Amino acid sequence: xxxxxxxxxxxxxxxxxxxxxxxxxxxxxxxxxxxxxxxxxxxxxxxxxxxxxxxxxxxxxxxxxxxxxxxxxxxxxxxxxxxxxxxxxxxxxxxxxxxxxxxxxxxxxxxxxxxxxxxxxxxxxxxxxxxxxxxxxxxxxxxxxxxxxxxxxxxxxxxxxxxxxxxxxxxxxxxxxxxxxxxxxxxxxxxxxxxxxxxxxxxxxxxxxxxxxxxxxxxxxxxxxxxxxxxxxxxxxxxxxxxxxxxxxxxxxxxxxxxxxxxxxxxxxxxxxxxxxxxxxxxxxxxxxxxxxxxxxxxxxxxxxxxxxxxxxxxxxxxx
Amino acid sequence: xxxxxxxxxxxxxxxxxxxxxxxxxxxxxxxxxxxxxxxxxxxxxxxxxxxxxxxxxxxxxxxxxxxxxxxxxxxxxxxxxxxxxxxxxxxxxxxxxxxxxxxxxxxxxxxxxxxxxxxxxxxxxxxxxxxxxxxxxxxxxxxxxxxxxxxxxxxxxxxxxxxxxxxxxxxxxxxxxxxxxxxxxxxxxxxxxx
Numbered sequence: 122x123x124x125x126x127x128x129x130x131x132x133x134x135x136x137x138x139x140x141x142x143x144x145x146x147x148x149x150x151x152x153x154x155x156x157x158x159x160x161x162x163x164x165x166x167x168x169x170x171x172x173x174x175x176x177x178x179x180x181x182x183x184x185x186x187x188x189x190x191x192x193x194x195x196x197x198x199x200x201x202x203x204x205x206x207x208x209x210x211x212x213x214x215x216x217x218x219x220x221x222x223x224x225x226x227x228x229x230x231x232x233x234x235x236x237x238x239x240x241x242x243x244x245x246x247x248x249x250x251x252x253x254x255x256x257x258x259x260x261x262x263x264x265x266x267x268x269x270x271x272x273x274x275x276x277x278x279x280x281x282x283x284x285x286x287x288x289x290x291x292x293x294x295x296x297x298x299x300x301x302x303x304x305x306x307x308x309x310x311x312x313x314x315x316x317x318x319x320x321x322x323x324x325x326x327x328x329x330x331x332x333x334x335x336x337x338x339x340x341x342x343x344x345x346x347x348x349x350x351x352x353x354x355x356x357x358x359x360x361x362x363x364x365x366x367x368x369x370x371x372x373x374x375x376x377x378x379x380x381x382x383x384x385x386x387x388x389x390x391x392x393x394x395x396x397x398x399x400x401x402x403x404x405x406x407x408x409x410x411x412x413x414x415x416x417x418x419x420x421x422x423x424x425x426x427x428x429x430x431x432x433x434x435x436x437x438x439x440x441x
Numbered sequence: 442x443x444x445x446x447x448x449x450x451x452x453x454x455x456x457x458x459x460x461x462x463x464x465x466x467x468x469x470x471x472x473x474x475x476x477x478x479x480x481x482x483x484x485x486x487x488x489x490x491x492x493x494x495x496x497x498x499x500x501x502x503x504x505x506x507x508x509x510x511x512x513x514x515x516x517x518x519x520x521x522x523x524x525x526x527x528x529x530x531x532x533x534x535x536x537x538x539x540x541x542x543x544x545x546x547x548x549x550x551x552x553x554x555x556x557x558x559x560x561x562x563x564x565x566x567x568x569x570x571x572x573x574x575x576x577x578x579x580x581x582x583x584x585x586x587x588x589x590x591x592x593x594x595x596x597x598x599x600x601x602x603x604x605x606x607x608x609x610x611x612x613x614x615x616x617x618x619x620x621x622x623x624x625x626x627x628x629x630x631x632x633x634x635x
Contacts, residue, residue, distance in 0.1 A: 226632075228632040234629070245529050248529060249526060249530075250550060252529075252633060256551070257551055260480055264481070267478070
């Protein structure tokens with residue numbers, strides 16, 4: 122009988138009617154040493170916590186076949202699940218013990234091996250599943266992380282200003298370099314908004330953003346398909362106009378831009394009014410000029426326009 | 442084929458033969474700098490191209506290469522996780538061998554998209570067992586052969602493995618168990634990190 126139980130349920134123990142431990146299955150001897158606990162009292166070794174009131178062997182026998190929660194008094198953290206059944210051949214009671222969902226902890230704590238479980242026990246399969254699941258999960262998690270990294274990189278490498286839909290500074294640098302290297306004629310119009318800070322500070326960021334988008338709309342409306350429209354950041358805009366170096370047409374364009382930007386922008390019931398100062402510089406191709414010099418010229422023209430009373434434009438080439 | 446297969450080949454080549462050779466192999470299949478994602482799907486042809494290019498680069502027969510790959514898969518430290526998962530299949534090597542019948546179900550539970558070729562265990566006698574591999578992935582039986590050899594070693598069992606063809610010309614590994622307690626094998630603790 123003992124050998125039979127040792128094989129079918131290695132984690133069992135046999136107690137007599139008085140609660141005295143008579144036998145420990147091979148699985149249990151891993152948890153509590155046979156020498157120390159054989160012939161000890163069941164209730165002094167284990168604390169039977171659920172159901173409440175299992176204080177005597179009589180109570181345990183009455184609870185035959187139902188699930189008992191208990192723990193070793195010296196290992197209160199490891200919950201055990203047990204079922205008690207009286208042995209009809211003797212007056213002993215057999216308690217089979219399992220670990221429930223905390224099995225991984227118990228195995229780690231007590232160094233249990235596959236041999237400590239019956240061949241039919243699903244514990245090894247459960248542990249297999251836990252580990253397989255963890256491996257697959259971590260592979261999926263790594264993939265997600267990599268995809269997130271790729272997305273951030275793509276955003277960083279993007280050429281579009283997300284607020285206005287215009288090109289951003291990255292794109293501007295690339296395109297300006299390209300035009301510079303191809304030696305074609307082109308003009309650059311640098312724009313600085315007037316009174317934008319006032320709108321932003323007084324009516325809030327939402328109003329400020331609406332104004333920036335309105336400026337972008339004016340730029341799109343007044344320019345050609347192939348012109349490069351850029352928001353450099355903040356309220357700084359710039360246009361690159363390939364092949365357009367004709368003074369008259371540039372003046373017309375600047376006037377239209379200023380008029381367009383001066384049209385009031387309604388944000389809910391607020392009317393936002395701004396203007397802009399423009400600086401223009403043209404290159405006729407064949408000149409050896411540094412990219413930084415192009416920007417300096419445009420900046421200088423904007424500065425002069427701004428200090429000439431705002432809402433106007435200046436050409437670098439005619440600055441005195 | 443699920444990317445985990447290509448990723449395993451990548452890990453194998455980089456660990457055993459070095460990153461330079463791996464890059465050379467990628468270039469020769471027209472995929473310089475490619476990094477395989479274990480959880481994404483790739484064309485089967487990509488995997489075969491890798492194996493062909495790799496065998497060529499190493500000047501080694503493909504079957505030897507696949508055998509080495511199988512061994513690598515379950516040899517710690519790189520193969521530690523797979524080895525652990527396989528050790529849950531049986532207390533001893535014969536147990537493990539017989540449980541290969543369940544391997545497809547086990548793999549399905551862990552990686553439903555992997556769709557491993559069906560493996561069937563055909564015990565001939567107590568000590569002579571045939572492991573039949575459905576011909577779905579060319580050469581997979583050789584990977585399994587390398588893996589079984591390494592697992593036998595892990596359990597401490599001495600075995601003789603022979604690749605055969607059954608009557609339907611299907612790859613079939615003959616496993617002959619010579620000594621069950623040839624060596625003490627390696628410890629297996631059920632709880633990770635115990």
